[in-house]
Amino acid sequence: MPDSPAEPIAAAFQAHRDRLRAVAYRMLGSYADAEDVVQEAWLRLSRQDTATIHNLAGWLTTVVGRISLDVLRSRQSHPESSYDDQVPEMVEESAEEDVAMADSVGLALLVVLESLGPTERLAFVLHDLFAVPFDEIGQIIGKSSDAVKMLASRARRKVRSTERPRLVGREQREVVEAFLTAARRGDFEGLLRVLDPDVRLTVDGPDGEVVVLGATKVAAGARLGAAAAVRWQPTLVDGRPGVLSWREDGTPLSAMAFTVVDGRIYAISVVTDPAKLGSLSERN
Structure with missing residues (x-):
C-alpha cells in the first residue's frame, strides 16, 4: 500500500x-x-x-x-x-x-x-x-x-x-496440550483418549514421507518421540495448532501441526527433515 x-x-x-x-x-x-x-x-x-x-x-x-x-x-x-x-x-x-x-x-x-x-x-x-x-x-x-x-x-x-462439528481455537489448543502432556509422561491411555481411532500421522523426514495410521501406532510413536525433545514451543501452522521442539543441544527436532475435530486429534503432520528445519532457531 x-x-x-x-x-x-x-x-x-x-x-x-x-x-x-x-x-x-x-x-x-x-x-x-x-x-x-x-x-x-x-x-x-x-x-x-x-x-x-x-x-x-x-x-x-x-x-x-x-x-x-x-x-x-x-x-x-x-x-x-x-x-x-x-x-x-x-x-x-x-x-x-x-x-x-x-x-x-x-x-x-x-x-x-x-x-x-x-x-x-x-x-x-x-x-x-x-x-x-x-x-x-x-x-x-x-x-x-x-x-x-x-x-x-x-x-x-x-x-x-x-465436515464434522468444530471446536473453537482455545479448545483445539487444549486438546493438543493434553496430547503433549500425555506424550511427555508416557501416558499411553491418555494419548488414546485424545486421538481419533483413525488418526493419520504424516512424517516428513530426511528419507522421505512416512504415514502411520491408527491411534495405537501413533500413540506408541508419540511416547518415543517425546523423549528426544527437551524444549517445546506452541505455534501455528496455517491456522492449525502446532508445536516446535528442540534437542538438548539446541538444534531443531521437529515441527508438528495438528488437526483437531470433535474433541480429538485426527491428523498430525510432522517435519523432522533437518534440511527443512534448519532455518528454525530456538527462542529463549
Missing part, C-alpha cells in the same frame, strides 16, 4: 481489503499467503487504468480469485515446496492473526476445503461463502456458468459429507 492512503484509489482499495483477505484466506488456508495475494491485487490495481473498471469490488474479487487459483495449482504442481514455505511462518511474531482468522472461519471447514480441487474450491468459496455469481466465477476459470454450478455442487456435497 502507498504512503498516502488518502488518495482515492488507495482509499477505495482499503475499503475492500478485509473482504479480499477473507476470500484469499478461505482459498489458501494461510494468513501469510492471503496477505501476499491481497498485496499482489493492489499492485495490479495500481497499474490498471481505473477508468476502465466499472465494478471495483467485482474486479478485485476476480483478481484475488485468479491469483489464489494460481497459488493452489502451483501447490499441486510443486507439493515439495509447499511445506517448506510454511516452516518460517510457524514462528512469525504475528501468529495471533492466524488464530483469529482460523477461529472465524472454522478449522474443520478449512480442513475440508483442503480436500477440494483448485477449481472446486474456488467455485465453492466464491459462490457459497461470498455470493459471487456463477458467470463471474466462470470468467476466472474459463468455464461456462453451468460448469461452474456443477463444480460448486460437487464441492458442496464433499463439504457436507465430510
